[in-house]
Amino acid sequence: MATAEIITVGDELLIGQVINTNQAFIAQRLNECGIVVSAMATVGDRLPEMIATFRAALERRDVVIVTGGLGPTHDDVTRSAVCETFGVTLTFDQPSLENIERLFAGRGQPLIRVNRDQAMVPEGCTVVPNLLGTAPGYLFERNGCVMAVMPGVPYEMQAMMRETVVPFLMRRFPGQVVRHRTIKTTGIAESLLAKQLGAIDEIIPPAERVTLAFLPSPAGVRLRLTSVAPDAATAESSIAAAEARIRAKASAYIYGVDEEDLEEVLGRLLKERGWTLAVAESCTGGLITDRLTNVPGSSAYVDRSYVTYSNAAKVRDLGVPAELIDRYGAVSEEVAIAMAVGARANAGTTFGLSTTGIAGPGGATEAKPVGLVYVGYADADGALAVRFTFGEGRRRVKERTAQATLELLRRKILKV
């Protein structure tokens, strides 16, 4: 398979002022062409380092993609580095000048000299048109290696990749394709999930050219499958086979795939059935309902929520008996159940959910440590609460509680 290196240029990256989103965008596009990204490098706006980095990449890789440092000001020196790397000088490109004139006319601004100079491009390159900005890109082919140079402005670079660079690479490197699938789990730790899956060789037989990676996060562990094959059908069937083997071993923990979040999965399940939901949040402070309402159309099934932070709110708005709080404490199985039941009764919804816990850092007692959480659930048949211990970190406790609450509802709906 063809290999690639992505080189991003700019001091703003080296001081951490800007998060590098171009790398991930370019990597995804190359991947879709069946080109494997072997490495990424970031260098500042300095000629010697740029030239050394370009040359090293051209020696090792089939494809080199460079972004950044093509602007009109003194600190942009990528064009000079490209010229020195290939031992060429600048030449005038009429279509680039016309594009620059068109852009300035559209903005009603006078064309100044530094922008006119951007129509000078390295000799021997194929110009990559930039309809959204003044800096054209360059495409070189030397000794079987392709190098594309584009500006660092994300939307300019993205359009240039889509319209020119990707189509060129697809023609130039036909053959292998790469497919990914991310299987999203929750409610099980990375190490326990690995144990549950058993020997990796059985899930992905070495002959199949599929790899498996574990990606943990507070929302759960994601399992990423990657398949490399000569055509899309083979790549997709290898992924599907591996996914089926994973599902056979850990289906209960899997709530979705790829970009799908748990709130989207739940939204689909509720909408299909015409079911509705009310939530009583204490320790999650509104996070669950914020997530649920991020989904377009969620007003069809999210009726209302209560963030009952004070005990008085639990009593007045949810009808939790004050004696229950006095006897068991607000963070208890009994109160979690009463909250879920109360929210459901007020709203007349299919389901009621609740959270009560100690997010910390304050509020803990000897019997009730930071991270202790009860999640309540109520439906027409009754109610229950589940106890969790989520450890420290206020935001993390909120996130893990929200995920566990949504997952509890998913399992109840699907009876898994």
Add this chain to the structure above:
Amino acid sequence: MATAEIITVGDELLIGQVINTNQAFIAQRLNECGIVVSAMATVGDRLPEMIATFRAALERRDVVIVTGGLGPTHDDVTRSAVCETFGVTLTFDQPSLENIERLFAGRGQPLIRVNRDQAMVPEGCTVVPNLLGTAPGYLFERNGCVMAVMPGVPYEMQAMMRETVVPFLMRRFPGQVVRHRTIKTTGIAESLLAKQLGAIDEIIPPAERVTLAFLPSPAGVRLRLTSVAPDAATAESSIAAAEARIRAKASAYIYGVDEEDLEEVLGRLLKERGWTLAVAESCTGGLITDRLTNVPGSSAYVDRSYVTYSNAAKVRDLGVPAELIDRYGAVSEEVAIAMAVGARANAGTTFGLSTTGIAGPGGATEAKPVGLVYVGYADADGALAVRFTFGEGRRRVKERTAQATLELLRRKILKV
């Protein structure tokens, strides 16, 4: 000045699945130590490339920071690469095992072998404790060069940088210092803020070695001041002088500095005065209360909130007259005011806040487009609502509404 290279490890970066935020975070912290980041590299989870990249960086730089690939599963090989790079084997570290045991006990999960193995660390390193995760970090000093290796999970790495690596580097490389200060504004567009500030030369006289950058976001425009000086006192006084000049020109729009969020500023203001708050959220769906309750100790002033997504909830739980909704619609000045008044009355708090709007993509009419929002406010003296038009993008409308609601309360409290 000392130079550094940041190496991030992980196939998820090379396929573009994850945007690399660790690089920017680490670059900022090194900058604050007066260490210049010369280059960044990203490599996959493969031993030979990792070792070659580590060795090349150790030859060229004073400081090498590595993150990623320290997890407990088969695809994590950074520890082996570190051992091979320095020609050492693994050794058992008792404090690391105790930390792993503590984490598993906190989660109520059994400790399994792969996690116990994470207490094996490269011989001759100083262990960098990881209180938030099971993988310890390593710090090496060889031939005048420092190498720090940490996991790639952002919040674990960030805590390890803050608590161990940065203090170590500050002692190890004294000299030039860089200071940053970010002044956070909201409620004013970037171009209008620039106009309000006037000539940049007057805010930061060229002699002072201070730079100013405008960083826009949905929460508002941040102004970042950077000062380079031979000592901390000089750097800090230059920054303070520039900040004073900015405040003189735009004080009403400035709600905080650096990492301080609007919810923290509000929390301080409310706590100092012993005042309390209830919120009635419709289009923000719980986001405002989620933000308020991210602040430790917020239970002192956040009494309760209502996420009244359905009209029935607005009527039953907030006492909004059904006729008002019929006559003006749920997204109206009248309903916003009634929601804020109702929440405040139920809770008996100092303030009531409310939001009602069209987050989209559905729900718009000719008279009420996506992005139309009313924010309500109530106190003992009365109530009002403010109309906003926030454009498209469901999450963006929620975020801009939440920020505007919190800012309205800040200005009411401070009477600015």
